[in-house]
Amino acid sequence: MTVFVNNVEVNLFSGARVIDAIRTYYTNIHHNLPDEIPVALDDFGNIVEMDGEISHLQRLYTIDHEVLLETDQYENF
Template sequence: MIIFVNDEEVNIHKGAKVADAMRAYYAQRKLKTPFRMSVTDAFDNSIALDGELREGNKIYIKNEKSKS
């Protein structure tokens, strides 16, 4: 399924959690996944790394939210 991390498309397995999307996002950028992350949803609510995702969800790594 497709999830948007910082407005960037990430293809991840169905049933993935926030942490899976984060790992996939950093792997896509060939970067190491940070040990600690603060993630928010499209409404600026904080979400836990084990939160469940649904196709098309938009999530943001705090302080990296796109200005678009």
């Protein structure tokens, strides 16, 4: 299954969750997963849970907790 995290293509196994996509994304960009896992947003700016299901060609975006708290308007991300 293919999904996009921050516009980076990520190939995952069927039944993968949001956290799997984020882990794979960080591996693909050669970065360590942050100690505090970023908040995940869907295409509409809604926060999605880490254990949430994902579907083929779904797009996810990550945002740091600090940015979310500072702006208090993650919809405009």
